[in-house]
Amino acid sequence: MNRIGVFGANGRMGLALIEAAHKNNHTELSAAYVRSSSPLLNIAVNQLNSAAPATINFSDERNVDNTDVLIDFTLPAGMREHLKTAVAQNIPMVIGTTGLNDDDMLALQTAAKQIPIVFARNYSVGVNLLLNLVQTAATKFGDDLDIEIFEAHHRHKIDAPSGTALAIGEAIADAKGWVHDEVAVFDRSRVETEKSQNEIGYSVLRGGDIVGEHTAYFATSGERLELTHKASSRMTFALGAVRAAGWLKNKPAGLYDMQDVLDLK
Numbered sequence: 001m002n003r004i005g006v007f008g009a010n011g012r013m014g015l016a017l018i019e020a021a022h023k024n025n026h027t028e029l030s031a032a033y034v035r036s037s038s039p040l041l042n043i044a045v046n047q048l049n050s051a052a053p054a055t056i057n058f059s060d061e062r063n064v065d066n067t068d069v070l071i072d073f074t075l076p077a078g079m080r081e082h083l084k085t086a087v088a089q090n091i092p093m094v095i096g097t098t099g100l101n102d103d104d105m106l107a108l109q110t111a112a113k114q115i116p117i118v119f120a121r122n123y124s125v126g127v128n129l130l131l132n133l134v135q136t137a138a139t140k141f142g143d144d145l146d147i148e149i150f151e152a153h154h155r156h157k158i159d160a161p162s163g164t165a166l167a168i169g170e171a172i173a174d175a176k177g178w179v180h181d182e183v184a185v186f187d188r189s190r191v192e193t194e195k196s197q198n199e200i201g202y203s204v205l206r207g208g209d210i211v212g213e214h215t216a217y218f219a220t221s222g223e224r225l226e227l228t229h230k231a232s233s234r235m236t237f238a239l240g241a242v243r244a245a246g247w248l249k250n251k252p253a254g255l256y257d258m259q260d261v262l263d264l265k
């Protein structure tokens with residue numbers, strides 16, 4: 001049995017992860033962590049989520065034990081602290097938090113010298129297939145090609161563009177031999193010239209309860225290919241993360257992603 005401890009256990013993804021752990025026959029929830037200041041501390045988790053075992057109360061994220069794999073879907077500031085805890089306790093970690101900066105990515109690489117980590121900006125099978133499909137599209141059209149990425153999410157999402165949109169853009173840039181940060185265009189509002197074809201444009205919608213939608217557009221003269229993924233339930237991401245936790249349990253230290261878990265490389 002894989003015992004998983006969930007950080008940010010009261011969040012949208014935290015609650016979905018608790019349910020996903022319940023649905024997976026090889027996994028059990030060992031702990032549901034919240035901030036040390038949370039009013040939920042010591043309250044039974046099943047008061048918020050009936051899928052949780054009756055014996056588990058929300059506990060302080062600073063006291064991690066009895067856990068095989070830790071899962072973090074929080075915010076960058078939370079992930080930074082949780083990563084330190086995982087390294088100090090030598091516990092493998094699955095991370096889905098987006099909006100990380102370059103220093104955070106370095107911290108992940110450093111931590112991965114000591115513990116195994118899966119970091120993915122999207123844990124769905126569909127998006128991980130899409131990461132391969134966009135590379136084919138980006139290289140099989142000729143040079144007469146405009147590439148744009150559109151994403152839509154619920155009104156509560158803080159980071160933009162989404163981690164997934166950036167992962168799609170980075171996959172395309174890799175396939176084209178481009179440096180992503182040199183070709184990414186996030187704002188055209190003050191540009192007064194025609195766009196270049198060596199760029200990846202991003203646009204973003206935030207509203208309502210949209211779980212997550214991503215489209216990569218490949219537009220050339222006379223035709224346009226649109227590759228779209230739509231997530232209709234957060235459970236897709238949560239089940240993927242729990243699957244990644246099972247895959248990670250006995251792996252050596254290293255930084256892995258969901259394409260490793262799904263054997264898509």
Ligand SMILES: NC(=O)C1=CN([C@@H]2O[C@H](COP(=O)(O)OP(=O)(O)OC[C@H]3O[C@@H](n4cnc5c(N)ncnc54)[C@H](OP(=O)(O)O)[C@@H]3O)[C@@H](O)[C@H]2O)C=CC1
Nearest residue numbers: 008011012013073074075077078096097098121122123237
């Ligand atoms: N990789 C993937 O497949 C997916 C990634 N995500 C990402 O997961 C993250 C969480 O999303 P979502 O669940 O919707 O967000 P929520 O806002 O619903 O939940 C965030 C959770 O993180 C906790 N938290 C926030 N800041 C800190 C901190 N500094 N220290 C400790 N805990 C903290 C919150 O606690 P509190 O309530 O006390 O503030 C809450 O429990 C986002 O980065 C999102 O982009 C989401 C879906 C899929």
Ligand SMILES: O=C(O)C1=N[C@H](C(=O)O)C[C@H](O)C1
Nearest residue numbers: 098121122157162163164212
């Ligand atoms: O915040 C979300 O909800 C999601 N975040 C991830 C991202 O930033 O790509 C994945 C998913 O699209 C949902």
